[in-house]
Amino acid sequence: MPVDNLKKHILSLMSPPDEVDSSGAQPPLPELLGANGESPDELWKKWANLQNYPYLTDFSLDFIEPELLARLPIGFLKHHLLLPTHHSDQKKAIQLILGSPKSFFAMETVRTILGERDRDIRFDLAFMPPPKLLTLINNAYERYTQSQTSEVLSGVSTETEEMKDLSSIQETIDLLDARDDAPMIRLANSILAQSIRQKASDIHIEPFEKDLMVRYRVDGVLFNVLSIPQKIQAGLISRFKLMANLNIAEKRLPQDGRIRIKTGGRDIDIRVSTLPVRHGERVVLRILEQGTLLLPLSSIGFDEHDLSTLAGLIRLTHGIILVTGPTGAGKTTTLYAILNTINSPDKNIITIEDPVEYQLQGIGQIQVNSKIQLTFATGLRSILRQDPDVILIGEIRDGETAEIAIQASLTGHLVFSTLHTNDAPSAITRLIDMGTEPFLISTSVKAVIAQRLVRKICPDCRENYLPDEIELQRIGITASELPPEGLFRGKGCARCMDTGYRGRQGIYELLIIDPEIAQLINIKTDTATIRNRAKEKGMTTLLEDGRRKILLGITTTEEVLRVAMSEVSIE
Numbered sequence: 001m002p003v004d005n006l007k008k009h010i011l012s013l014m015s016p017p018d019e020v021d022s023s024g025a026q027p028p029l030p031e032l033l034g035a036n037g038e039s040p041d042e043l044w045k046k047w048a049n050l051q052n053y054p055y056l057t058d059f060s061l062d063f064i065e066p067e068l069l070a071r072l073p074i075g076f077l078k079h080h081l082l083l084p085t086h087h088s089d090q091k092k093a094i095q096l097i098l099g100s101p102k103s104f105f106a107m108e109t110v111r112t113i114l115g116e117r118d119r120d121i122r123f124d125l126a127f128m129p130p131p132k133l134l135t136l137i138n139n140a141y142e143r144y145t146q147s148q149t150s151e152v153l154s155g156v157s158t159e160t161e162e163m164k165d166l167s168s169i170q171e172t173i174d175l176l177d178a179r180d181d182a183p184m185i186r187l188a189n190s191i192l193a194q195s196i197r198q199k200a201s202d203i204h205i206e207p208f209e210k211d212l213m214v215r216y217r218v219d220g221v222l223f224n225v226l227s228i229p230q231k232i233q234a235g236l237i238s239r240f241k242l243m244a245n246l247n248i249a250e251k252r253l254p255q256d257g258r259i260r261i262k263t264g265g266r267d268i269d270i271r272v273s274t275l276p277v278r279h280g281e282r283v284v285l286r287i288l289e290q291g292t293l294l295l296p297l298s299s300i301g302f303d304e305h306d307l308s309t310l311a312g313l314i315r316l317t318h319g320i321i322l323v324t325g326p327t328g329a330g331k332t333t334t335l336y337a338i339l340n341t342i343n344s345p346d347k348n349i350i351t352i353e354d355p356v357e358y359q360l361q362g363i364g365q366i367q368v369n370s371k372i373q374l375t376f377a378t379g380l381r382s383i384l385r386q387d388p389d390v391i392l393i394g395e396i397r398d399g400e401t402a403e404i405a406i407q408a409s410l411t412g413h414l415v416f417s418t419l420h421t422n423d424a425p426s427a428i429t430r431l432i433d434m435g436t437e438p439f440l441i442s443t444s445v446k447a448v449i450a451q452r453l454v455r456k457i458c459p460d461c462r463e464n465y466l467p468d469e470i471e472l473q474r475i476g477i478t479a480s481e482l483p484p485e486g487l488f489r490g491k492g493c494a495r496c497m498d499t500g501y502r503g504r505q506g507i508y509e510l511l512i513i514d515p516e517i518a519q520l521i522n523i524k525t526d527t528a529t530i531r532n533r534a535k536e537k538g539m540t541t542l543l544e545d546g547r548r549k550i551l552l553g554i555t556t557t558e559e560v561l562r563v564a565m566s567e568v569s570i571e
Contacts (some may be wrong), residue, residue: 001569002287007561008147009028009293012099016325022160027332030419030517033216034529037567038266040126040460041118042284042313043326044101044127044129045127045129048127049192052212052377053125053126053127054126054127055124055126056097056127056128056132057128057129057132057334058132059085059097059128060260060473061140061143062138062144062353063085063086064083064085064086065085065086065087066144066309066362066383068084068085068086068094068114069114069141069144070144071113071142072084072110072113072114072213074137074138074141075104076109076113077137077366078134078137079140080095080100080102080103080105080106080109081098081099081100081102081103081130081133081134082097082098082099082103082106082107082110082515083096083097083136083137083140084096084097084110084114084123084267085097088124089115090455091531092122092488093122093123093472094114094121094122094123094124094126095122095123095124095125095126096124096125096126096127097125097126097127097128097133097136098126098127098128099127099128099129099130099133099134100130101173101362102461107123108198117518118145123241125565128380135318141265141496142193142197148362149175173339174319176188178250181405184235184236184239185239187228187236187239188230188236188239188240188243188487189227190369191203191205191214192261192263192285193263194225194265195216195225195287196266196284196287197287197484198216198218198220198497199533200216200217200218200287201217201218201220201224201287201329202216202284202286202287203215203216203217203281203283203284203288204215204216204217204222204280204283204284205236205237205240205284205288206277206281206282207233207237207279207280207281207282208230209230209279210230211227211228211229211230212227212229212230212232212233212236212280213226213227213228214227214228218497219326219455219498219499219501219502219503220453220455220504221455221502222498223497227238230279230401231278237274237280237281237283237408239381240283240285241255241257241274241283242304243259243272244257244258244259244270245257245276246274246312247564250278250333251280251281252275253271253276254273254275254276255273255274256271256272256273256289257271258270258271258276259272259285266289266324267289268287268288268289269287269288269289269357269536270285270286270287270288270353271285271286271288272284272285272286273285273286281366288357288358294336294340294358294360294543295333295337296336296337296340296341297310297340297341299506299551300330300333300334300337300505300506301437301506301507301545302506302508303509303540303545303548304509306508306540309510309512310338310447310449310510311341313379313446313447313512314338314342314414315342316393316414316446317389317412317488318409318410318411318412318414318442319409319414319444319445319446319495320405320406320409320415320416320417320445320446321338321397321415321416321417321445321446321447321448321449322416322417322418322419322427322447322449323335323418323447323449323450323451324416324418324419324420324421324422324423324424324426324427324446324448324450324451325418325420325421325422325450325452326420326422326452327420328453329451329452329453330452330453330504330506331418331451332357332418333506334404334449334451334506335392335416335418336358336360338416339351339360339363339390339392340360341361342390343360343363344360345362345398347389347390348364348386348387348389348390349363349364349384349388349389349390349391349392350363350364350365350366350383350388350389350390350392351360351363351364351366351391351392351393352366352368352376352380352383352392352393352394353365353366353392353394354367354368354376354394354395355367355368355369355370356456359490364386366383368394373383375401376393376395376396376397376401377398377401377404378395380393380401380404380405380408381404381447384404384408384411384413387411389414390411390413390414390415391403391408391413391415391416391418392417393403393416393417393418393419394417394418395413395417395418395419396417396418396419396431398434399434399435399436402434402435402436403435403436405417405438405444406441407443409444410440410443410444418452419431421450422450423450423527423531423541423542424448424449424450424509424510424511424534425446425448425511425527425528425530425531426527427445427511427532428441428521428527428530429526429527431445432524438521438522438523438524439522441521442513442517442518442519442521442522443518445513446512446513447511447512447513448510448511448513449508449510449511450508450509450511450542451506451507451508451509451542452506452507452546452563452564453504453506453563454504454507454508454546454549454555454559454563455490455499455501455502455503455504455552455553455556455559456501456502456505456554456560456562457489457490457500457501457502457554457555458490458492458493458495458496458499458500458501458502459557460493460495460496460501460502461490461491461493461495461496461500462488462489462490462553463488463489463490463491464485464486464488464553465486465487465489466482466486466487467482467486467487467557468489472559474557474561475550475557475560475561476543476546476547477550477551481551482551483551487550487551487553487556488553490502490556500556505549505554505555507542507545507546507549507560507563507564508540508542509539509540509541509545510536510539510540510543511530511543512537512539513536514537515535516533516537517530517534517537521531542564543560543564546559546560546564547560547564
């Protein structure tokens with residue numbers, strides 16, 4: 001069917017006849033329903049089938065030609081819901097996937113963008129549901145961006161004008177839609193886009209004598225990604241500093257900044273830290289994707305018993321609940337999951353953090369700023385004058401903050417905070433070392449959660465095996481506890497970068513401060529005694545929770561031993 005007739009036909013199906021003007025311009029398209037109550041997607045599929053056009057629910061990225069993506073901006077394609085995928089019939093036709101009636105009206109524009117010499121090209125049409133087409137467009141551009149890295153590297157030299165005059169970036173851009181041809185800008189965008197695609201939490205750019213190493217931290221482990229010639233070090237680091245609004249002339253002092261970008265419709269916040277080292281400046285970029293930490297409490301790894309206990313604790317009207325663990329153990333994820341669970345219009349929740357990593361709807365969040373003497377202690381005093389019901393303190397770092405937090409809990413506030421200790425009982429000792437009176441701790445602290453993050457076995461290359469006796473002894477699992485199929489591990493595949501792991505989950509121990517444990521605290525009992533008594537009363541330790549997740553096939557022996565090795569020596 002010719003394009004003009006197609007336009008009229010689809011409009012006659014989608015709109016009353018008097019809404020179509022003589023020029024064939026598209027009328028407003030409201031929320032549409034068919035005669036039998038079909039949704040717009042169902043009507044779109046029915047119409048495609050009537051006209052014998054393919055209606056796709058999936059499409060392989062391998063069939064999408066990079067040269068078409070290079071000539072068409074992603075913003076244009078996403079706005080008009082269309083995607084040219086490949087040439088056919090000796091390049092006299094281009095397959096075009098459409099996702100909406102309005103897509104027809106952009107076909108001539110596509111023809112124009114592709115160039116005058118292509119005006120005789122026809123389009124072979126196919127249709128796809130809009131959400132699937134948007135995902136396909138984003139994935140296609142992510143793959144295309146990644147493929148440009150090696151080409152960009154080969155085109156960069158130390159003396160190019162692009163390196164001497166690096167233009168500043170817009171406040172918020174879509175990386176996949178960045179059309180700048182400057183090699184250094186393309187390289188920086190490619191590094192960022194690839195790290196986000198691989199779900200990295202950090203990018204490390206480290207200068208050495210002969211090269212510049214780029215590493216990504218994925219699921220808590222660093223991987224070498226790219227080795228860049230040392231001669232372009234200054235240009236690349238200057239590019240990232242410009243994006244973060246840092247002083248590119250200052251190379252002797254550490255600097256901190258922030259980049260806000262979009263990629264594939266996702267809002268990304270990047271914290272930038274520079275540090276002068278022997279061979280130049282070292283840059284670490286922390287990637288924070290909005291919304292990724294707003295997880296339900298039930299999905300982060302607590303077993304049913306601890307989850308039920310915690311659900312009661314977080315609804316108390318007063319007291320302190322502490323989350324402990326080393327840096328990168330997922331403490332912020334747990335606290336945000338708790339706040340997300342209890343957040344409601346009848347609660348006034350205020351947080352003070354360093355930094356505020358994610359914005360929580362309906363919650364007041366304060367950023368610590370040492371330059372103006374806004375510390376955890378001073379901020380906490382001000383929070384108490386704001387009539388809060390729940391307070392989150394990013395970290396208890398000193399005795400003053402601990403004292404104010406305890407006083408807040410004793411005056412009718414529920415307080416959440418973190419400490420850097422190896423296990424839950426050690427948090428009590430840490431507070432005493434800060435100068436806090438034991439009777440205040442036993443009265444105010446209701447529970448302590450200790451946690452670590454273990455990598456999960458990749459579901460695409462997961463396989464079972466029978467462990468040997470040495471492995472079982474190392475982790476403390478007996479042969480009688482093994483399931484019939486044995487344990488599981490990942491053999492490595494392209495989806496998990498041949499690591500055998502994809503994603504992470506927490507392992508936890510939950511110490512409840514009941515009257516007996518409180519009495520031990522009052523007499524300054526040592527950590528080991530508190531731990532042993534808590535275990536006798538049913539506390540699951542980090543190692544025990546790790547064993548449970550090994551037997552369930554969630555993670556491996558190596559992972560649990562890696563993050564909870566100190567627990568092995570304790571037990």
